[in-house]
Amino acid sequence: MGDSALRADHLTKRYGRLTALDDLTLEVTAGEVFGFLGPNGAGKSTTIRLLLGLARPTAGRAWVFGIDAADVARAHRLLAHVPADVALWPHLTGAEILHLQARTGSGVDLAYRDELVQRFELDPSKPAGTYSTGNRQKVALIAAFATRAPLLVLDEPTSGLDPLMEREFRTAVATARARGQAVFLSSHQLAEVEAVCDRVAILRAGRLVQVASLPELRDLHRSEVTLTYTGSPPALAEVSGVGAVESAGEGHVRFTLTGSPAPVLQALAAADITALVVREPSLEEIFLDYYGAADVR
Amino acid sequence: MSTGSAALAPAAPGRAVTGSAIRQVRRGGLIVVLLTAGLPALVAATYAGVMADPAAAGGLRALAGNPAIRTLFGEPIGLDNAGGFTVWRVGTALAVLLGVWSILATTRITRGAEDARRWDLLLAGQLTLRGTVARHLAAVMLVPVVAGGAVTAVLLLAGTRTAGALTYGAGIGVLGLFFVAVGGLTAQVFPARASATGTAVAVLAAGLLTRMIGDGLADLAWLRWTSPFGLLALSAPYHRNWILPVLVLLAATIVVAGAALVLAGRRDLRGGLFAERSGRRPRLRLLSGVEAFAVRRMVRPLTGWALGIGAYYLLIGLTAVSITEFLTGNPRLADEAARAGFSLGAVEGFTATLFAILALPVGGFTAMRLGAFVAAETDGRLTLLSAQPISRPRLLGAELLATTAGAVLLVSVAGLTTWLGVAISGGDLALLAALRGAWNVLPVVLLTLAAAALAVGWAPRTTGVAGSLPATGGFLLLVLADSVGAPGWVRGLSPFAHLAPVPLTGVNWPATAVTTGLAIGSTVLALLGYGRRDIRV
Structure with a gap:
């Protein structure tokens, strides 16, 4: 583990009686791509507003490379941000907005910025008032990726992009990581997180429910196992890690497996197994596992 | 609609729109x-x-x-x-x-x-x-x-x-x-x-x-x-x-x-x-920082306000000589005019009376600029700048500086055009006297700006009302107090009650100092509040 790029310590935000974010503690390491997953209204944007010092926490604190997040003049030297809903000055053209962001920021790689304008196929000569949602998002993304800031805080940055542009986005994240920049990527798009992130945090109803690397996340979750056997069905009811045993027709049994497969393999040694199929859960199923069932609130 | 479901919305979207439109204007409309x-x-x-x-x-x-x-x-x-x-x-x-x-x-x-x-x-x-x-x-x-x-x-x-x-x-x-x-x-x-x-x-x-x-x-x-x-x-x-x-x-x-x-x-x-032009070359002037950008956003509205205020005060200047000559010829009328609220004895007196109301449009300009600043915050245009390494007080401070400069310019335009009008019509009014008369209202304008800023810092929803309190509210208070014979302290609450008729007389320095001090104090409080509160989106 290197330096921490972003650290939240018991971060809490209440709006009157509504608790938008409850006791969030997490750390993003310098150079890693960190996914921040959650459904709409889980508190992702609230968290980002607190990390950027745009809102004050009710309790707890946050640091950007060790600098108090409330000290925005210093903390923001080290980060670039793309908001969830990008609003631009309608009379300024894309080029003028990029220029303004570059001049008010802490350093931009102009050659790379021009390359990004090409890659994202943005026409920077148009006034921002004529841009679609996706084009507004591109302006903010180009401005952020072109900085040399060691941390990029992106709030659902691809919600308005088409699949081709999404691919460019993933390339840009990979380039950022190669340059040593950390990326904090809030999203509800699993495929995106799965494609680019090293670690993932899952937020639900304002509470952090899990932080794990992608392989760890899968390990924590149930694989679905289907057995084909001859003779009497294997005895699985008491085996640790096994759940939801059900018959899948004559000579077939299906069950879920959590954690290490060793106990079940031992139990199966006695049975006459003719086929075994293990299906890994998709991130989507993991996601639904966490907050698809009952709503906490 | 063939299904008789009770959960369906009533099929009167037009009425709902009218209702929503009325809700958007009813408060201002009532005032x-x-x-x-x-x-x-x-x-x-x-x-x-x-x-x-x-x-x-x-x-x-x-x-x-x-x-x-x-x-x-x-x-x-x-x-x-x-x-x-x-x-x-x-x-x-x-x-x-x-x-x-x-x-x-x-x-x-x-x-x-x-x-x-x-x-x-x-x-x-x-x-x-x-x-x-x-x-x-x-x-x-x-x-x-x-x-x-x-x-x-x-x-x-x-x-x-x-x-x-x-x-x-x-x-x-x-x-x-x-x-x-x-x-x-x-x-x-x-x-x-x-x-x-x-x-x-x-x-x-x-x-x-x-x-x-x-x-x-x-x-x-x-x-x-x-x-x-x-x-x-x-x-x-x-x-x-x-x-x-x-x-x-x-x-x-x-x-x-x-x-x-x-x-x-x-x-x-x-x-x-008129469709917006589909593309143009970038104009990079005044985009080098938040202060410059605040000026850039102000230039267009400022030009409009300057034209309007300039035209009005040019007309005041052009008519000043005729009015004062008429009144000098009819001393009794001058007396009556004084009783009706105008001290119109000389060109200086006449222009001084009309310079006092200069605080209304210029105060309106400052309140409008800060209203636009809050609107930019609310609709998210300010978010990208807020995420830059710029402290919150500096962000608001840049807006206040630009607006103050704009207000000084507007007030000076009024002084200049009044002088020009008087000069054209063959009257006698020194340029510096005209400018002094116009600048005399600056403390009231600054108080208006500070009141609006205070609202931006602590209660952004009220920016429009707070910004119109010192100038428009103060002026109405004075008119009302004079009309109904209210006690002196009620009248004294209005900043206009403390404005000396410059250039007819000298500046009321103690009142100017108090008003300016209030404006500076409120501005400091405003910057503190803006640095501490949540950005609204």
């Missing part, structure tokens, strides 16, 4: 109605006091002959009765107030809502753009109708003549309707709220100037038929009670509103008659 009806009530009530002295009554009548007085305050006709006096004293001011509010409210809830993409969802339903525009215009139009009715009712209750009360109420009501229609039309023509509002306000200012010229120069009296304010004057409430000009204005209103609806039916959502 405007209270002012347009309340001020005439107060003035009509003071008429008996002013006219108790026959000399005073005669003096006021004699003013009617002076072209400069006619230019500035309208033709003083029907002064022999409470209604006519009331219309002369406050008629123009209230017509301007109602006209400006009508424009601002109309462009805010039509083009403003469209700019903010609030109409995208609305128009995805069964409603047409034309129908939606029509319903929003109708909602705003309710306010002038109610205001006209309320003025008539109040003037009748005050015991003024029925025909005059009806003519004036109808005139001012239709004038409000006309400017709703103008705002509605410019909101269809221009694809941005600022240009729509600016153009409609320019129409209003041109109408006012046309009326002034028509009133002042007998040869050009016909010009009044081309101006909504001129038509209001031609209707001559409590004198001729001529309804034809009001009908002409009503016909113009119908034509303009009709044009707005025709255009609304032909254009695209978020488009205008």
Whole structure:
């Protein structure tokens, strides 16, 4: 583990009686791509507003490379941000907005910025008032990726992009990581997180429910196992890690497996197994596992 | 709808839109109605006091002959009765107030809502753009109708003549309707709220100037038929009670509103008659930092305000000599004018009186700039800048600095054009004296800016109201206090009560220091508050 790029310590935000974010503690390491997953209204944007010092926490604190997040003049030297809903000055053209962001920021790689304008196929000569949602998002993304800031805080940055542009986005994240920049990527798009992130945090109803690397996340979750056997069905009811045993027709049994497969393999040694199929859960199923069932609130 | 499901929304989306439009204008509309009806009530009530002295009554009548007085305050006709006096004293001011509010409210809830993409969802339903525009215009139009009715009712209750009360109420009501229609039309023509509002306000200012010229120069009296304010004057409430000009204005209103609806039916959502140019070379001037950017955003509105204020004070300068000469020849009139609230003895005295009201438009400019700043925060335009390494106090401070510079410029323009007007008409007023008179109101303007800033820092929703308290509120307080003979401390709450008539006399330095100190203290509090509160999105 290197330096921490972003650290939240018991971060809490209440709006009157509504608790938008409850006791969030997490750390993003310098150079890693960190996914921040959650459904709409889980508190992702609230968290980002607190990390950027745009809102004050009710309790707890946050640091950007060790600098108090409330000290925005210093903390923001080290980060670039793309908001969830990008609003631009309608009379300024894309080029003028990029220029303004570059001049008010802490350093931009102009050659790379021009390359990004090409890659994202943005026409920077148009006034921002004529841009679609996706084009507004591109302006903010180009401005952020072109900085040399060691941390990029992106709030659902691809919600308005088409699949081709999404691919460019993933390339840009990979380039950022190669340059040593950390990326904090809030999203509800699993495929995106799965494609680019090293670690993932899952937020639900304002509470952090899990932080794990992608392989760890899968390990924590149930694989679905289907057995084909001859003779009497294997005895699985008491085996640790096994759940939801059900018959899948004559000579077939299906069950879920959590954690290490060793106990079940031992139990199966006695049975006459003719086929075994293990299906890994998709991130989507993991996601639904966490907050698809009952709503906490 | 064949399913009889009770969960379905009622199939009256049009009514829901009208209801929402009314909700957006009802608070401001109520204030405007209270002012347009309340001020005439107060003035009509003071008429008996002013006219108790026959000399005073005669003096006021004699003013009617002076072209400069006619230019500035309208033709003083029907002064022999409470209604006519009331219309002369406050008629123009209230017509301007109602006209400006009508424009601002109309462009805010039509083009403003469209700019903010609030109409995208609305128009995805069964409603047409034309129908939606029509319903929003109708909602705003309710306010002038109610205001006209309320003025008539109040003037009748005050015991003024029925025909005059009806003519004036109808005139001012239709004038409000006309400017709703103008705002509605410019909101269809221009694809941005600022240009729509600016153009409609320019129409209003041109109408006012046309009326002034028509009133002042007998040869050009016909010009009044081309101006909504001129038509209001031609209707001559409590004198001729001529309804034809009001009908002409009503016909113009119908034509303009009709044009707005025709255009609304032909254009695209978020488009205008003039499409924005599809691309242009970047203009990188004034984009080097937040301070420069604050100036860049201000340049266009500042130009509009400078033109309007410059034109008005040029006219003041041009007429100053004529008025003061007239008054010197009639010392008794000067006396009466003083009693009516104008110390018009010399060019210096006359201009000093009119420099005091300079705080109203310039204070309005500062409140509007900070209102725009809050709007940028609320709709998220400020978020990208807020995420830059710029402290929050610096972000607001840049806006305050730019706005202060803009206010100083506007005030200086007023001083300069007044001097120019006096010089052209062969009068005698030193340039520095004119500038000193204009600069004298700067503390009141700064107080207005500071009050708006305080609201930005602590209660952003109230920025508009807070920003209009020191200047507009203070001025109304002074007028009210003088009209009803309120105790001295009530009058003393108004910053205008402490303004010395510069350049007639020297600056009231203690009052200037106190006002400026209050402004600085409030600004510091404002910056503290803005640094600590959450950014609203």
